[in-house]
Amino acid sequence: MSRLIRMDRSGHTTLAEWTAADQAAFDSAVEQFHSGLDEGYIAVHDQGGGRAEQLRELPRDAGLVILRRPIAGG
């Protein structure tokens, strides 16, 4: 089961869950994913081992994809 979550003021919100075999759920997740990007979020896939990757498209077998806000120098 893959998940798309958004870090927000509630801690985080699960926007979509899907499996590789469930096309309808994946399509809905893709829609949520692009909606998040349009709102200015940055999509990140934490790959484990201290590595993360910025995503511009939602992989079908992503595992956990996190939408985060941009950072800036304080």
Added chain:
Amino acid sequence: MAAATGQGVLPELGQVPWRARTDERYLRRNARIWTTWTLAYGIPFPAAAVGLMLLEPLAFPVALACLAHGWIIPELYAFRGASVLRPKGPRNERAEQVAQGLLGDLLDHEPRELHATTGLAMQHSGLGVWLVGEAGALLIPPGGRRVHCFCVRTTDRELPPSDRIAHLLLALRTDEDGFATVANHAFCGAPWRVRRRMPERMRPALDAARSAARAS
């Protein structure tokens, strides 16, 4: 512990196109500049105080003022460095529990324990060992003799504290050099100068990061 080795380019770099990308060479040069500045403040003022006293003992009030300058200015710089880790903004206690769960999923066992006790997340990387807080981060390069303090935060200040840390951690893991470039460099100096001005609860995290940096 896993090292941050993301190969991407941080999109936030577009906000600071005038900055050269931070790397080991930049950090070494920056450390030398900070050392020079510290000496420039730390030597002339006490020397002037001694000189004044030798020339005219009645000038001791001025000599005292010189000594105070020589002590206060480096103190203020170190205080600014330590301040990048101070908790800032709303605590959002209800949402914080949810955010802690997500941050815990992003951390290995040891860093998770360290975060639970100190509020800081430790991350090994190519440049050294990072300690990530809510609105800033420390970098201890290999050897553990220096600490670089960076002021950096998420653009949504209302997020629960652990989410703010998770934002910085994910950005760091995506592009470490880019993360250090976007962040504002607040201070560089000896770890003891920063440690004594850190909140007491956070000091064990700096000790652990120094030990890890010495071993790397």
